[in-house]
Amino acid sequence: MSLSFADPQEAALSLHVIAQPDLRTWWESQPAPVRRWVEASGFTGAIGQALLVPDADGAPALALAGYGTPAKRARKRFVLAAAAEKLPQGTYRLAGGVADDALEAECFGWLMTGHVFDRYKARKAGTARLIAPDGIDAARVEAMAAGEALIRDLIDTPAQDMGPDALQQATEALAAEFGASCTSVAGDDLLARNLPMIHAVGRASDRAPRLIDMTWGTEGPRLTLVGKGVCFDTGGLDLKPASAMGLMKKDMGGAANVLGLARMIMALNLPLRLQVLIPAVENAVAGNAFRPGDVLTSRKGLTVEINNTDAEGRLVLADALALADEEDSDLIVSMATLTGAARVAVGPDLAPFYTDDEPAAAALAEAAGPAADPVWRMPFHTPYEAMIEPDIADLDNAPSGGFAGSITAALFLRRFVERAPYMHFDIYGWNPAKAPGRPKGGTGQGPRALLGALPRMLKL
Structure with a gap:
């Protein structure tokens, strides 16, 4: 898989990066069907959680990525990559949730999920692609x-x-x-x-x-x-x-x-x-x-x-x-x-x-x-x-x-x-x-x- 961002013109799912302390506020702002789906799925905003939320017809409407707590994030790098590795194949566009000073590093970590060393054995790389968010130098990342x-x-x-x-x-x-x-x-x-x-x-x-x-x-x-x-x-x-x-x-x-x-x-x-x-x-x-x-x-x-x-x-x-x-x-x-x-x-x-x-x-x-x-x-x-x-x-x-x-x-x-x-x-x-x-x-x-x-x- 190419270590590059997706074409910004591609159709993309909105990806909401949600920290555990912010989940309740976000949840309360959503329509009742979304609230019920998130609650039933056991999504808590923990690091590494990833969830697709369907629309009324069952098609994916948006995606969620857990971002943990500040204390948990301080013990890891590339926290967003933990969710990206679990997201199904497709293109995603960030809808907030990552601080500006962490955005470049999180995007770098996401891109690296697309790389595996497979010279001697077939191995599967991450297939979730990200559209470069505003505020980063995509070419640099x-x-x-x-x-x-x-x-x-x-x-x-x-x-x-x-x-x-x-x-x-x-x-x-x-x-x-x-x-x-x-x-x-x-x-x-x-x-x-x-x-x-x-x-x-x-x-x-x-x-x-x-x-x-x-x-x-x-x-x-x-x-x-x-x-x-x-x-x-x-x-x-x-x-x-x-x-x-x-x-x-x-x-x-x-x-x-x-x-x-x-x-x-x-x-x-x-x-x-x-x-x-x-x-x-x-x-x-x-x-x-x-x-x-x-x-x-x-x-x-x-x-x-x-x-x-x-x-x-x-x-x-x-x-x-x-x-x-x-x-x-x-x-x-x-x-x-x-x-x-x-x-x-x-x-x-x-x-x-x-x-x-x-x-x-x-x-x-x-x-x-x-x-x-x-x-x-x-x-x-x-x-x-x-x-x-x-x-x-x-x-x-x-x-x-x-x-x-x-x-x-x-x-x-x-x-x-x-x-x-x-x-x-x-x-x-x-x-x-x-x-x-x-x-x-x-x-x-x-x-x-x-x-x-x-x-x-x-x-x-």
Whole structure:
């Protein structure tokens, strides 16, 4: 099903979104037959309830969607999607009941009911279509939905079909769709182009490591997005247990999220110059795998002692960030499924981010709420710098002790960006349980908040 709004000229049922506290007032304003039908149907306005009300001839006359209470809505996102998933096939037009500041997010959630990941199994998407209500930018919501669908599809695809080569092909397809350019450096050419840590992490796989580089736009401020593209992470020689390896197809979630955001930016033709850098690798085990105790030299020239081969994401990001910082960027944003410590700190639903740019942090926090894309600022706590400085190299990729794991990873990455304003997201990229508009599986975290914040961040 298309992730788009219905033609406003289509015949549509009037959809009344009714919160539980407002049901009695609405009910009393209706004709007696409607009151009797609603009462007999047990409709209470609870979240997820959906009801068609017939006319005198039995044909649908209007529809109702439960909107719950403010307290219940505060515990969920995309509340309207819960009813949309239950409405029968047809076209609907909102007849009020959703606050203006929630309208865009609720419409986005509705559109996402039309998306399922069905590459390997037939699955049914929602069939209820919505006419874009007054007060929202329909093209913007559709662009966000298409970007989110791309993110979910990329993450949900298993590693057998989403290796570094397939991630490159997905990026090339996106570039072709929007007239962007896309190049890549792969295999031993990474060494010739001074991208040694990307090569070291990916060289043990039979699928060559690579740096994917997509550029778009010719005018405006320069935005560089860097996404971790570890297409599968065994942990390397510090092998993960099976319980920790099961979801590692999602370890390219950072790459998926920056590609989804890039799709939104290009679809909306934002006035900026965009670069997307994706270090795409598979962290595999073989005789030529990098080892604990090795010391790698990065593109920037900083040496890195390897104390855990399972802390590989920051290594590939470091080379890409160093390359990004060599350009005249107005903002560099990295996104990565980087640390379990971030999940312990904030769980799977919040997207932790780091920045030293106070106005950018404020813009992001302001944009996250209306986008229903929650973020949480974490500190670049400079006193912890000593924790990432070992005795025999400039940096340690996995400080011992286990404290402040997300912060030390972010501080590690910050060492590779000196010129441009920098923001880093340590995301999970996975929805662990089905929710309205959000099936279990890959998910976007941060792109919609960033999209809303970019005009302030970059003065667009």
